[in-house]
Each structure stands twice: as structure tokens, then as C-alpha cells.
Amino acid sequence: MNIAFFKKSKYTFIFLLFFSIVALPCYYFLVKVDKKLPIYNPADVNPKLVDKSIRMFTKNHTVADFELTNQNGEKVTQEDYKGKIYVADFFFATCKGICIPMANNMVELQEYFKDDNDILFLSHSVTPKKDSVPALKAYSRRMGIIDGKWNVTTGDKKHIYELARKSYFAVLDEGDGGEQDFIHTENFILIDKDRRIRGMYDGTKFENMQQIIDDILLLKEEYK
Missing domain, CATH: 1.20.5 (Single alpha-helices involved in coiled-coils or other helix-helix interfaces)
Incomplete structure (x- = not known):
């Protein structure tokens, strides 16, 4: 026994x-x-955030080519973000509402990743006529933006608004980028090295920044 x-x-x-x-x-x-983080395609996102011309697509979505001008008057294109992970948002320099916590939160992300060359940031002005290069330069100095790390950009309004609606899925309302069109969005969008959307967050909430940090670190693991 x-x-x-x-x-x-x-x-x-x-x-x-x-x-x-x-x-x-x-x-x-x-x-x-x-x-792994999800890969977002038009069909995966709230239809109100996606331009109706592409809502049916279920795969292979990437951020379109772009050409913008940053706070130093330099041309910024997708080539400057090639092989990089980045966080994108939409703002305007004179905003007294949601842009203030958004900017402060992006500064926190910049500080966390300031020594990581794989991570960049890209802000698009939704009032590009008002946000001239000198205005953006003053804004970048005020916010402590690091040149080469974070581009705050102006450019053609129709081009920027099309990026918001057809590339980043950042805006609820429809429009054509015309004189009367105005977008105001709190979204931060996480883009991977292959120009795919991997995360969408409310950029006004400080508590979401740790989630973005965690997601970026997880995303970096995919490329090791």
C-alpha cells in the first residue's frame, strides 16, 4: 500500500x-x-469616423502619402516617418478647449520616448491658414516641442482634412475640406512602421497616456 x-x-x-x-x-x-495590437481597417471602425467612400474595405489600409510643412518651415512627408512608430493628432494653435489637455498629454509622451529614435509624433493643424510657420514655431517653443521628434504641421486644408477622414479615421463629421468645413477631434492615433493604424485613444485623458505607452512598447516587440 x-x-x-x-x-x-x-x-x-x-x-x-x-x-x-x-x-x-x-x-x-x-x-x-x-x-498583439489589432490592425484597424475601415470596416473595423465606427462608420461615422470613416469616409463613406472607403467604409467597405476590410484589409490593407495604410496612411496615405502626405506633404506638410512643420514649425521650422521644412517639408514633412511620409518618408520622414518611414520605419517609425508614431502618434498623430489634429489641433490648432489658438485652441482654448480640448487642444490644451491634448498638447499636454502629447508632451508627456514626447518626454517618455525622447531618447527612443523609433518613436515620433505628428500634429496636423485644422486651421492651416491661421497656423503659419511663425505661429507654429511660437507654439512649439511654448510647448517644449523637440525638433525632429515632434512635427507640428500646416499645409493644404483639403489635404489635411482628407488625411483625417480617409487615413486616420479621426473625425466624426463629414465634410469636403472647404472654407466652411471645420474639424475638432480629441483622437490620438497610433501608427506602426508599416503605416497601419494600431490604436485609437481619447487624447484629452491623461490616464490614457499609460495605455499608449504600453501599446507602443508592445508594438515595438513586433519589430524585433
Whole structure:
């Protein structure tokens, strides 16, 4: 009876040892590998955020090519963000509402990733005529924006508004980018190195910044 008990205990111990050494690490590896951020396509997003011309698309969405001008009067294109992870948003320099917490929160992200060359930031003015290069330069100095790390940009209004609606899915209301069109959005959009949307967040909420940081760090793991 005791011999049988000890034999059974021996086999149980061997099984548990094997499970601890082999099975648990394998399980952990599988869980870790499977933990990835979603890839957002037009059909995955609230239809109100997506231009009706592309709402039916279910795959292969990427941010379109762009050409903007930053706070230093330099041309900024998708080539400046090639092979980079970045956070994009839409703002205007004289905004006294949601843009203030958004800017402060983006500053926090900039500070966290200031020494990480893989991470950049891109802000698009929704009042590009008012936000001239000198206005953006003054704004960038006021906010402590790091040149080369964070571009605050102006450009053609129709181009910027089309990016908001057809590339970043950042705006609820429809429009054509004309004189009377105006967008005001709190969204921060996380873009991966392949120009795909991997996260969308309320940029006015400080508590969301840790989630963005965590998601960026997780996204970096995909490219190792």
C-alpha cells in the first residue's frame, strides 16, 4: 500500500516537474506571441469616423502619402516617418478647449520616448491658414516641442482634412475640406512602421497616456 502510494507520488512529482520545466514556458511563450495590437481597417471602425467612400474595405489600409510643412518651415512627408512608430493628432494653435489637455498629454509622451529614435509624433493643424510657420514655431517653443521628434504641421486644408477622414479615421463629421468645413477631434492615433493604424485613444485623458505607452512598447516587440 505504502509502496504503491510512493510510486504514485513519484510519478506525480515527475509530471509536475515536467510541466513546470517544459509546459509552462511553452504556454507563456504562446501567450506572449499571441498578444498583439489589432490592425484597424475601415470596416473595423465606427462608420461615422470613416469616409463613406472607403467604409467597405476590410484589409490593407495604410496612411496615405502626405506633404506638410512643420514649425521650422521644412517639408514633412511620409518618408520622414518611414520605419517609425508614431502618434498623430489634429489641433490648432489658438485652441482654448480640448487642444490644451491634448498638447499636454502629447508632451508627456514626447518626454517618455525622447531618447527612443523609433518613436515620433505628428500634429496636423485644422486651421492651416491661421497656423503659419511663425505661429507654429511660437507654439512649439511654448510647448517644449523637440525638433525632429515632434512635427507640428500646416499645409493644404483639403489635404489635411482628407488625411483625417480617409487615413486616420479621426473625425466624426463629414465634410469636403472647404472654407466652411471645420474639424475638432480629441483622437490620438497610433501608427506602426508599416503605416497601419494600431490604436485609437481619447487624447484629452491623461490616464490614457499609460495605455499608449504600453501599446507602443508592445508594438515595438513586433519589430524585433
